[in-house]
Amino acid sequence: QQQVKQSPQSLIVQKGGIPIINCAYENTAFDYFPWYQQFPGKGPALLIAIRPDVSEKKEGRFTISFNKSAKQFSLHIMDSQPGDSATYFCAARSIRNSGYALNFGKGTSLLVTP
């Protein structure tokens, strides 16, 4: 079954807007939460990742917010640009229970209009 639930499925924002993509999980053993960005015809590439001992991590225009008690985490893209148009995947992993394999959400297709 899908261990990581991602929403929305698709998102359209104007340039400069702040798209927010949400993910939720049930397995409290998850201890690593990366976000991947995928452009058409390419493999996913790591964007940013967080461990559950912090509530927020920022790298450039990308921020992860993490709510351990709610078992939710989200990606915010500040000052979004047309070049950010891509599919975004959240993922989670528990080394203890499932080794290093990532459990992915179903993805969010983001379109940033000029």
Added chain:
Amino acid sequence: GAGVSQSPSNKVTEKGKDVELRCDPISGHTALYWYRQSLGQGLEFLIYFQGNSAPDKSGLPSDRFSAERTGGSVSTLTIQRTQQEDSAVYLCASSSLLAGGTDTQYFGPGTRLTVL
């Protein structure tokens, strides 16, 4: 340096045929993963190799799927007696495992498999 490479980039086959998909990981990476990406379904874990340890095959959907990794480097995913539901993009990733388990998985561009 070179990233993860996969071949072929596209493969069209007939139902019932066997196919082999190849992955060349980043040099020096000890961990190698195969995932399957179906339309609208995200990425699904298939199998994981780490060094000389026995592979984690827990994600393989049926016994028609198998994979091997030779010499700790190149890996081949084999699908026997392909079915139409096997049509997907097959992605390979490699990583250099770090203490604490926050290794970055680097993905190849994938092989798009179409079963007619």
